[in-house]
Amino acid sequence: MSIDRRKFITSTAALGAAMSLPLPAWARGESLTHAKQGFGEVSGKKIALSVGDHHFGVGGRKGHAIAVNGSVPGPLLRLKEGQKVRIDVTNNLDEDTSIHWHGLLLPFQFDGVPGVSFPGIKPGETFTYEFPIRQNGTYWWHSHSGLQEQAGHYGPIIIESAEPDPRYDRDYVVLLSEFTPRHPHEIARLLKVGEHYFNNQMQTATEGDMSVKDRLMWGGMRMNPRDISDVTGSTYTFLINGHGPMDGLEYLFRPGERVRLRVINGSAMTFFNVRIPGVPMTVIAADGKDVAPVEVDEFQIGTAETYDVIVTPPAGSHALVAEAMDRSGMGVASLTSHKGHRATPPPLREPVTLTMADMGMGSMGGDHGGMDHGAMGHGSGADMAGMDHSSMDHSMRDTSKLPADVKVGPGLDMVSPMPMDRMDYPGLGLDNVGHRVLRYTDLKSKRMNPHRMPTRSLEIHLTGNMERYMWSFDGKKFSAVTDDPIRFAYDERVRVKLVNDTMMAHPIHLHGHFFELVNGAGMMNQPLKHTVIVQPGSTATFDLTADEPGDWAFHCHLLYHMHAGMMQTVTVRPFPAPEDAA
Template sequence: MKNNRFIIIILLLFIASKVSAQNIVKYELTVTDTIVNYSGKEKRAIAVNGQIPMPTLTFTEGDIAEIIVHNKLKESTSLHWHGLFLPNKEDGVPYLTQMPIEPNETFTYSFPIIQNGTHWYHSHSGLQEQIGMYGSLVLLKKKDDPTFRKGIDDLPAVPIILSEWTDIKPENVHRMLANANDWAGIKKGTTQSYSDAIKAGHFKTKLENEWKRMLAMDVSDVYYDKFLINGKNESQLSQFKAGDKVRLRVSNGGASSYFWLNYAGGKMTVVANDGNDVEPIEVDRLIIGVSETYDVVVTIPNEDIAYEFLATPEDRTGSASIYLGNGKIQLKSRMPKLNYFEGMKMMNDMMNMDGTMDDMGMDMSYQQMDMNTVMYPEISGNPKMKMDDEMDMDDKMDHSNHSMNANQDIVTLNYGMLKAPQPTTLQKDAPVRELRFELTGNMNRYVWSMDNKVLSEVDKILIKKGENVRITLYNNSMMRHPMHLHGHDFRVLNGQGEYAPMMNVIDIMPMETDTIEFEANMDGDWFFHCHILYHMMAGMNRVFSYENSKPNPYLPNKEWAYKKLQSESNKFHFMAENDFATNGNDGMVMLQNTRWSFGTEWRLGYHDEHGYETETHIGRYIGKNQWFIPFVGFDWRYREQNGEVEKNIFGQTNTKDQRAVLSLGAEYTLPMLVKLQGEIFTDGNVRFQLMREDIPISSRLRWAFMVNTDKEYMTGFKYIVTRHLGISSHYDSDMGIGFGATLNY
C-alpha cells in the first residue's frame, strides 16, 4: 500500500515536471509597409516578415506561445489572436486590452496554448486587416489527446486563408460607404436602376423598394478587385495523388466578404468549425462568414487530375481557386450571378413601412432558412426571360442552360447541422445572466449598431465571473452580421441539445433570432462585435467587462482608454462635391458622424445677376432610421436684382440683394427617398423644399430635382464617369441652363 502511494507520488512528480517543461514556441514578426500589385496597379499594403498573408503560426496544445512583434510602420499596430483563450492583456485590442504598439516599438505577446483547432490572427488597429494583416494560426492536438480522431486529425492538412483586395484605400472605402457613394454598385453592376428594373420586368418592385425608402440592395457593400486564397488568386498544390484525403483548415480573413466554398472533386466533409471539432458531415457547399473558420476534408478522386477548390464571395463578383493534385485541372462551374430584383422583391415583402423587418411569423434561426435563396439561380432557376433577348441565339442558349442548372438537391451547410462530438453543457447551478441584443442598422447612412446604439453611446456591460451568460440576438437589419466574442467560445443553441456546437463567431442573417451561451470564466474586458470590418468601425460593438477585474499592466488608465476606443468607431467622415458648370458653381462640403452633420452648400454664379448663395446646416439625426434631422442654419446670399422683389407662395417678400439670416429647420426623408425640408428664418420668412438628387435612371445616370416655396426649382442629370468625376447638366430657376463637370470626394 505504502509502496503504491510512493509510486503514485513519483508518477505525479514526473507528470508535473513534464508540464513545467512546457515547450516555448517563439515567433518573431516584423511589420512593414510594402507595395503590392494584385490588380495591375501598384498599391500600398502591409506585410509581416515580407509576406501577405502573415506567416502561418503553428503550436501544439500545451506549448507556450511567445510572439515578438516589431512595428516598422509609420502608424501604430496590434495583433489579435482570433478564437484563442488567453489572459486579457494578450488579446490584442488597442485601447481595450493594451496600448497600441507604436512605430518602432517592439511588443511581446506570451500566453499558454490551452486548446486546439484552426484559428487565425489579424491586426485590430483601424483598417489594417484589409490590406494584408491576416494569417493562419494552427493549434495541433497532442498525439495522446483523448479526442484525437483517427482518419481526420492525422490527415495531411493545409492552412487556407481567404481574403479580398481593393485598389481603393480602405479609409476611402469606409468614407464612401458612409456617404452612400454608389461607385461600388456601379463597378459590381448592381446599381439596380429604374432601367435595369424595367428590363427585368421589376419596375413595380423597384418602385415599392424606394417607396419603403431603401437604396439598392446587395449582399455586400464593397467592390473588390481580387479575391485571394493564401495571398494568391490561383495556385496549385501538386503533391497530392489519387485517393489522398486532405484536411483544409479554412479561415475567412476577408474584411467584409462571406465566401462560398465549392470543390470540383465531389462532396466535402466538414469536421470542425471555429477551431472546435464537430461530427463529420458531408455537404456540397458551405458559406463561411467573415472571420469564421471551417475544417473540411476533401478527396482527390483520380490520378493526373488536379481538382479545383473554389472560393466565391457572396456577391459572386469573382473567385479564387486552389488546385489540389497534379495534372489537368478539373474546374468547378462558376456560381451564376444573383437575381437582385428577386431579392429586392423579397426584401420589400419583409420590410415594414417604418423600416423594421417582419419575418412573417417564420421564426428564422441558425441559417436554416436562407431567404437569399430566391436570388440563387442554381437553386431557384433563372428569372423569366424577356422576349427581346430572342434576337441573340447564343445568348438564349446560355439562358436555357442556366435554368437547367436549377437544382434543389444541393446540400448546403447550415448551423442547424453542426453537432459537437462531446456534450458541451455549461456548469450547472450557476446563476444565469440573460441578455438580449437587437442588431440594427441604417444602410443609407451606413450606421451599424446594437439596440440602435453605437459603442460611443454605451458603457461596458458588466458580467460576473462564475455566471452563465445567455445572449439572444435578433437581427433587425437588412444585412447579415458575423458576431464575434473575444476570448470565449459560446454554445450555439441550435437544437442539438447537450451536443450544441461551440463557436466564437455566429453569422446571423436578417430576421433571424439566435441564442448563444457561455461560461463567464475569465477576467478583464472582452470585445463583442460584428466582424465585418466596416460595420465594426461604424460602431457595431460592445464590451463585456468582468466585475472586479485585475488591473491590466498594459493599460494603466482604463477609463481614458475606453473613451479613446469609443471614438475610434465614431469618426467624422468628410465629403465634398462641386459642379463646375457653364452657369455657375454648385457644391457642398459635409462632415458627419453617427449622429451629427455639419454641412455647407453653395451656388455661386459667375456674375452679380446670377447671384451667390450659401446655406450652412448643423443638424443631428434622430431615430433608428435617421429619416429626421432637425438643424440650425445660416444663409447668406447676394444677387443684383435692380430693386426687384420676389414673393414666395405664402406672399412673404424677399429681396435677394443681400441677405444674411439664421434659421431653424428640419429635414425628413419621405417615401421614394424624397427629402422634405422646412425652415424658418430670422427675418420671419418660411421655406419648404422637396428634393431628391440620386434617382438611378440607368447604371451611371442620375436624375435630380428640387422645388421650393420660394418658387425656385432645379432639375438636372448627372452621368458618373469615374469615382470622382461626373458630367452634368441642369436647369436652375436662378441661373438658367448649364453644363459642367462634377468633381466629388
C-alpha cells in the same frame, strides 16, 4: 525554430522529393506554386514578428500593403497544444499597430485590442505577447488597429493537438481574403458618401421579374434588393493564400489520400460560398472546435469563421472555389493529383436578390422558425406581391416594440417587424441550389457540454442606418458606449439573443470566449463557436458561460461595420482567486 517552406520547395526536384514522402503530416498549398506571394511559417516557443509597409500586386492590381515578416498574408503560426509561447511584435510602421489572436483563449491583456485590453504598439516599439496554448484547431490572427486588416495585416494559426490526429493524411491551409490597392480609409469615406458605391449589380428598371409596384415599394423604403455586400469584386481581387484566381495555385494530393482543408475567412468584408464541384466535403470542425462529421457539397463562411473539412478526391484536377456571396467574383485554386494541371472553375452564378424574409417580415410558410425557404427563392419578387407598401414601411420603422435600452435616433432606420430564428438557413443565395449546403442546425458538438441552464437572458439588437452607413448595437455606436460595457459575472451562464434589425448579414464575434449555438442540437451537444452569422431580419441565440475574466471586444467582423460603430466592450468580473482559476 523558424521555418520558411517557400525556400524549401523551390525547384522541380525538391517538389518531386516532397511529393514522394509517405503521407506527410503537413503540406501548405501556397508553397507549391508562386512562392513569392505566399506566406512563410514560424513556430517554436519564441517567435518574432515584424510589421512594416510593403508593395503587393495580384490580378493586375498593385498598391500599398502592410506586411508581417515581409509577406501578405503574414506567416503561418504553427503552435502546439500545451506549450507556452512568447511572441515579440515589432512595429516598423509610422502608426500604431496591434495583433489580435482570433479565437485563442488567453489572458485578456494579451488579446490585442487597443483601447479595450492594451494601449497598442507605438511606431518603433516591440510588444511581447506571452501566454499558454490551451486548445488546438484552426484559427487566425489580424490587426485590430484602424483598418490595417484590409491592407494585409493578417495570417493563419494552426494549433496541433497534443494527441496525434489519425483522420487525415495531408493537411492544407485555405486562407480566404481580398486585396485592393485603394486605401481602406478611402473605402470607408466612399461608403459613407453612398453605401452602394461599390455595387455594380443593382437591378435596372426592366431587369428580373419584379413588378413595378414592388420596385416602387423598395424605392419608397430607400432599400435595394441587391444590397448584399458593401464592397465587391469591382474593387476586390479575391485571394486564396494570397493568390488571385489567375495565379494557378495548386493543392497537390495522391489519389486515395484524405486531405484536410483548414478554411479560414480572413477577409475584411466578404462572405464566401465554398465548394469543390463533384467532390463532397466532410465538415469536422467549426471555429477550431470539433463537430460531429457532416457531409456537404457547399458551405457559406462568414468573415472570421473557420471550417475544417476532409475530402478524398479522385484522381484528376478539381476546382476549389470560394465565390463571394454577392457573386461579384471568386477565389480559385486547383486540388490536383497532377502537378501543373489547372482545373476549370464553374462560372459565377446569378446575383442574389433579397426577399421579404430578409427584411424581417416573418413567415412566408411553415418550416423551422416559421420560415419556408423553398417557397421564397432568391431572384424572385413574387413574395412581395399584394403587400401594402405604406403599412409595411410603417411596420419596418415602428420602434414601439424595441427594448427600452435601444437608442432610437438617426443611427437606426429599420426595425425587423417579425424577426425569426433562421439557424437552419444556409446563407443568402444558397437556399435553392439543389445540393447539400451546410446549415448551423447541422452542427453538433463532438464532445458533451456541461449541463448548465442559463440564469439570465440578454437581448442585443444589431442596428444601422444603411443610407448614412451608421452601424451599432442597440442603436449606440462604440464611441458612445465605452463607459457602459456589457457586464457578465464571472462564470455566469447567460442566454444571449441577437436580433438583426438590418437587411445585411452580420458575423458577430466575441473575443476571449466560445459560446454554444442554440441550434436545436440539445444543450449537451450545442456546437461551440466564437463567431456567428446573424441573417438579415432574423435572430440568433447562444448560451455563454462567462468564464474568462477581463475586458473583451464584441463586434461585427465586417471591418467597415466595426469601424462605423458596431462594437461593444464585454467585461467579466470579478477576477477569480488563483485557486479558483487553476
